[in-house]
Amino acid sequence: MNSATPLLQVSDLVIEFSTENGVVRAVDGVSFDVFPNETVGIVGESGCGKTVTGLSLLRLIPSPPGRIVSGQINFLGRDLVTLSDAEIRDIRGHDISMIFQEPMTALNPVFTIGNQMIDVLKRHRGLKRQQARAAAIELLDKVGIPAPADRVDEYPHQLSGGMRQRVMIAMALSCDPKLLIADEPTTALDVTTQAQVLEQINRLQQEFHMAVILITHDLGVVAETCQRAIVMYCGRVVENAPIEQLFAAPQHPYTGGLLHAIPKIRDEKLAELPIIPGRVPDLLHLPAGCRFADRCSRAEQKCRQTAPSLTWSRDGHSAVSCHYPLSIDNG
């Protein structure tokens, strides 16, 4: 799968935010590739930098206080970090689209959904108003909105949460993007609606031949939609692997711990749920070595002194950032 040229290559990305208490490095040397037609999950808990990474791909980091300090984001041969504002605007919503967690705040409440979609279609595809309206209805139909010709004239508040997220997806797809970034697209939705929306994203990914980056905290969602997952912890990538491997044989103790600790439906109830002890360190006071060392049962002296770097396996399929990865026991 790595024989193709990557669509997106993020290398050594560093993003900092200045806060009242000092400079916080939210993303610290993140690198990963996304190939055409691939669905990649970025997983992690709040504060791990997954959303900031997603936003940076479209240069949507609010600045100030945030800023991309160093690193490259190569997309189809261009470095998005160095593009001018006008150039990046052409990419946003055209080559790369993004959908957000809370569709109500992402949609403008004073315009009908049709109006908002028509704007995008006119701006990026150069359509006339009537054509754009027809295209909007077609897109709403594609994302599974019933009676799209009527819905197009409704306001966001008239739609349910699941419908709004579908409208967001329709808008994001309106210019046939090559890459869709979905930031917790189903977190605000109920499970039954989540199932509908995830199925929709999977189907549309095939139909539109696009790559998808799915940012989520939910490993269940990753297991069901992604081919590859990138696990982040405290601003760094700790593991990057195809999902079959990630779930069957996690390498990083954090990934292993997460897989154990997530509440999941079990055949037999456990007396006690497995936990990851402790908590995520404060980004202002990060430990010197491995950032997971304080919570890790395998940690040795070395882990507290030197930070491990992300190392790729010999076959090039997976990478882990750990001095004592879990697979070390079985060779």
Place this chain on the structure above:
Amino acid sequence: MADTTQMQPAVVDSPVLEVFELKKYFPVRGGIFNRVLNQVRAVDGVSFSIKKGHTLGLVGESGCGKSTLGRAILRLHEPSSGKILVNGRNIMGFTRDQMFSERRRMQIIFQDPFASLSPRRTVAQTIREPLDVHRLGSKAERERRVTELLDVVGMSPQVRDRYPHEFSGGQRQRIGIARALALQPEFIVADEPVSALDVSVQSQVLNLIAQLKRDHGISFLFISHDLAVIQHVSDEIGVMYLGQLVEQASVRDLYARPKHPYTRALLSAVPVPDPTRSYKRIVLGGDVPSPMNPPSGCPFHPRCPDAKSICSTTVPAKRNVGTDTQPHEVSCHLY
């Protein structure tokens, strides 16, 4: 409406809480005279009981009325009708003063640990507040109790003079739990206590709640939208849809043999963290209808994959499809 109280199974140990046909309607007002135009039937005739030291898990999607039910039981929302028996006494007719002392027995833990703690109070002040309000013990005794409670929820006594903003979500939730425990309640409503927490700390708080149940014999009404969470903490489970309990069974029975089509769909919708697992998912069409205009007949029939013609006309009665000792109640025409 059929009286379902006779269907309650005979239980040996007496229930801490019994709820009969509880309803909570919210009026929708409008027009120039601010008349009541319609009713939102948030809780529409719910009956259940919780035994001492047991946990009833209440699961359902947003808007199904589960949080309203939790608050109505404590009379934080005044119920429209129905009976709430706490240790056999109906608290519905209680006066303000009676309710005040009754609340010592029943406490609540809220979902959002950021909104439910006052930012201006120290940890000790927050935990001590219920003791101050109910004037229990001397000042020194209250202080000792705070230390004790911090220990119960796994926090160091050194945090007592710190403020909520200094803590992470998981620790704040522990403070909220300590506050709820201050009066040694018999019964706690836990309203989505872990949904605002990160996965790696969710399990820590869930284990704490399970331990409280074991060590202190506290009964819980545990409200959650998460079927995995609810499975871990509950003894019995009630599935709620549009203000009604559509299925109620022991936790083992419900997960192994779900009866109601809604329960089945809900269970199959949960993403499974195992990419090799393949199974057929029941994807429900449409959205939850508005509780202002609930559908006729069975509230679930417009989305039900197994709906028959009777489902749109007649409200299904609650039936026990289990045994007398292991009841499994379901409201569905299929049974």
